[in-house]
Amino acid sequence: MSQEVLTTLLKSARYEILPTAGVVDRVHEYVAPGRVITVTASTGLTLEATLSTAEQLQALGFHAVPHIAARMVQGRSELEEIVDRLTQAGIDRIFVPAGDATPPAGGYAGALDLIIDLASMAAPIQHLGVSAYPETHPLIPDDVTIQAMWDKRDYATHLVSNLCFDPGTIATWLARVRARGIDLPLVLGIAGKVELAKLARVASKIGVGESTRFLRKNTATFTRMAKPGGYNPRKFLDKLAPVLDNPALGVTGLHIYTFNQIKDTEIWRRKQLGMVDEVESVQ
Template identity: 60%
Template sequence: MRNRSEAAFVRELLESARYEILPTKSISEQVLQHVPLGRTLTVTASMSLGLGATVDVAESLQRMGYRAVPHLAARMIGSRAELEEIVARLVAAGIDSVFVPAGDATPPTGPYASSLDLLRDLSAMAAPFRHVGIAGYPESHPTIHDDITIQAMWDKRDYATHVVSNLCFDPAVLTSWVHRIRTRGTTMPLLIGMPGRVERAKLLSMAGKIGVGESTRFLAKNKSTFARIATPGGYNPQRFIERITPLIAQPQANVEGLHIFTFNQVAATEQWRRQWAARLEGLAVAR
């Protein structure tokens, strides 16, 4: 850290960081064992596990005392009636925040070809959620032009409350993207998406499911990027945060938190977060 204010800013980000998990059968127990109650956990929508698994895990985590944020992948929802049923379950569980990506279902399961389509229907339901996140793509989306993804964020501004960036491993790319979306008029708060301290083999195997571009096609087209991650010393979350801190600490960047992809390695992620936060706290006290 360059100075005390940057160190304090990063410590605050680590204290409030939220985790993303996959809705596997054992993940709720893993979270309860390793993650303090009260932390925010987002639950992905997996094509292989189905949206029902996402809702089930979100309800379970909320009951335990966490703040659950289910992903409502638009292209996986079959009808307005199904959306209303899902919303009713989430509201009944006390869940007040959702994340709305388009999803990968091709063709769409129902009438929602894009996240904007679903956001409009959510809004028509008397806005049942206080917080609604949408996706941003610092790295190019495998099927959508960059200018279109940035325009889409603008189009969703009346329906969403914040943007969550997808995985990006290049601080320069992330910096450029943040400047671009702010210049184009997207003012919503931003959460920076990044992997935590995870096994490289796990990261590589899971990235195609919920990582960059949300598609294995991105992995195939960007082998060199993932090769650097797989190489010892290739990706270090602490170094990544330190390199982007001069950007994200700027008020005009409007970065309000970290969105950490755990790839279900919640124990390793939480241990890393606690250790680094403690070191930063120790530095603050020493000074």
């Protein structure tokens, strides 16, 4: 891939974090304000944890992106309360997945239901991301997930892809998405500089039931970490060069799943950019 493309993607790369205790302090310590930080929503950590973490990050000068998981929201009245909080905090970016809450907390069975309600409100949202699945979702057929992206295209501003460790799968999937006429910009999801032992510790912090789901959803990540040499995000990006270098495929950014390994991921990112002095400052 061209150095120009790599530099652009790494400079603007956004980080996904889980709203566990102390994570705001770690972001503030290792990441410069002005970067985009997305905050996951999970039943084990509560939507309140997501919102309060996002509020704290926004106040520190980051562009916070709370995940508003549709199935965790009780209904329109709670959504209105959330919108009020976002407005007060100056947050104008959100990500809306369906979420894993079973059964749903209220009337939103999926992301589209919530997004349609949101569109009817005087919401401050300027950037609205929706889910994209390069690999088959364990519960949803491929045609359904692609149709869901089509249904959301008039509301969303971009797609965010789920983790996938197969560059060929990503390339084939993205070509198919574009052939279907879905032209929303894609923020490509990749794993950061993740270590297996630290990933297991993160899982242990988010509740027994939730950690079981976490481990199941991230089996591929664990498998990669356990192999000799583990997972190297730079090698992964190099293998995706034909996709990243092709403007027609519309990859406009990187969404890095840090699993709260913020320091390691930020040091890796700065090394790729040749920011040696700044790497030393965070070690």
